[in-house]
Amino acid sequence: MRKITFVLVALMLLSGFAFASGSTEEAAPADPNTVKVGLLCIGDENDQGYTYNFIRGRDEATEMLKADGINVEWVTKFNIGEDATCTDANIEAAEEGCQIIINNSYGFEPFMLEVVDEYPDIEFISCTNCASAFDGRDNTHNAFANIYEGRYIAGVVAGLKLQQMIDEGTIAPEEAVIGYVGAYSFAEVISGFTSYFLGAKSVCPSVTMKVSFVGSWSDATAESDAALALADQGCVMISQHSDNTTPATAAQSRGVFHTGYNNDMTTIAPEASLISTRIDWAPYFYEAIKAYVNGEEIPQDWCKGMADGAVVMTPLNEAIAAPGTAEKVAEVEAGLADGSIQVFDTSTFTVGGEELTHAFALDTDGDFTADSEEAVYDGAFHESVFQSAPYFTAQIDGIEWLNAAY
């Protein structure tokens, strides 16, 4: 009993602080041109990759909106888990007066959706996932970009380098092997490495690829280990779909080349990293927040590509890239923009030795298998047309999955 009294007194002491401190309760801003936006991140800026890329988008969009007379008050929360802490973070952001809440990681969505009905006036956005747009609610949204376009171009850059090495006799044609560090054997990743591979193959026909899954979106050590193991298995080019820069440094330490994701990695690995591709979130943040302030609907399922500036290439590392790369990149970019190049052109790859003629895009009955909307037509698989999140899951020939456990 003594203990309880003691604890109660301690609590009262603490609450004394609360009243003495005079800190005020947070609420939504009163000014109609000021909007309070929550950004919930899986990592923090120090990853120099995925979350850093969101922070970059956040800051760019803030500047763009300021030019339009819109002030954004950001509430950014870092290192949120893909678990119930995400539910709590959404509640927290909503209670702290955020009018729009952006969830930046794929695995956040189910936990975010637990909260949305409690706050019908708040707009919830789940980046890179796919359930919010189709759940019949007005206040839940999805967004992604056609990152496969950027990966295709990064693949072209890698392929040109490999072809240069073949032509110079550094490697035999069959030694043009790419090692790919993937997070999970998941549609977004499969779509990404397949487009990358097809980009490389378009300029280096003998290329093959090995994919190693690390079982985490962000695990700097595991990503590095996977990259080193791939290099040791004879891969001369490393690329990645994971959040850190360690695959770049691993590639450099083994004397092989690298192309990155999310951020320019040429300063970290100047002798290895050729180019990176990244999503530029600024156009989306700008569009969504502006729509909100103007009283318009935020798009339910936003997806734009390179032509709209939503996917960008980082500066090419001219010192080590193959000659003529910049010209070729410009040519492919133009081709993608006018539609003359299709990334998933079904005449350029085979699945089990046969051409891909059929694949569904959407899962409508919730059993996690796509069952509607034919994605293969007009001689190509059409990615991110029926929903923003990628749905290409075929295992094409020439790509070896080293471990599909993840």
Place this chain on the structure above:
Amino acid sequence: MSAETRTPLIRLVKRTEMAKGKVFGIRVASIVIALILGCIPMLLTGTDPISAYGVIIQGSLSRPIYIKQTVKIAIPLLGCALAIAPCFKMRFWNIGAEGQITMGAVAATYFALFWAESVPHVVLLAIMFITAAAAGGLWALIPAFFKARWNTNETLFTLMMNYIAIGIVAWLQGGPWEGRKGSQLIPMFQDSARLPTVLGVHCGWIIVLALVFIMYIYMNRTKQGYEIAVIGDSVNTARYAGMNVGWIIMRTMFISGAISGIVGFMIVSGANFTLYSGVADGVGFTSITVAWLSQLNSFAMIAVSMILAVIEKGANTLQTRLSVPASIADIITGILLFCMLSSEFFINYSLVFRRREKKEAEA
């Protein structure tokens, strides 16, 4: 060598009964010192400590929803502290509550995923409750059996069992129970597998409060509780009194694991609505602190678990409002726990300096 030169500079002496007022004073002083020390990391990161403490209290107690969130954090802490108390009373160092929670959660999740369609709501919850208790209890019984039979080290054994349990969930997450392929996410529970809410918080709070009374009576008013206390004081005395020590160890561990399992059930069915490898989220370890600070008193655990919940929830708001890194909040929690635990030390022991002792001897 004379006895005098061998006397160390500082010696620890077990205190006899201390005046209540003095005990109270030491405890208040420990909190005040903790609050002052907690200012250091805040000042280092450029945060005003007074407003930071204010935000912690506001963020955890100033609105109904925040109080609900705080209680939600306290429920598993309290439940799990109740679970490990009998083991600690017995001086059986069960640090495997993390794994026992996880296994309880696994059992509950199995029924939530595969029986939700075919079984009515209340029956389903009852099944989940019972199987979670059984799974947690059996998981705890394994190290207890080895301890009773071969006197293995229970600390290491229970600790290792945690990682096995977490590994099992990681496998389920990426394997048989995975939702969308490659996502590593087990689907969310249907409504029928979710605990109903009472006063805005899942009804687990009623279960743990009931457990508080049950455990208090069990530990203080029953023969089994007495047996546990005797073994804790002296295993040989227990043997001499004719108690079957091995059996009591196994029985107590089963009860402990079963309560942890129930905590696991409450976490998945009341708070998370799905299963993932971090389901126990350190509760199994934090609750050791709760149990210890409460000196294994069930009622004191309510207050201690609430304090820790207030800090955790408040720290979250601290991060939201003042952009204080979450790790700073962890440091403050650590300082607070350290000070509170060391106050117990000064209540039980006094420091005797050599010189003072000499004077005392002369006098």
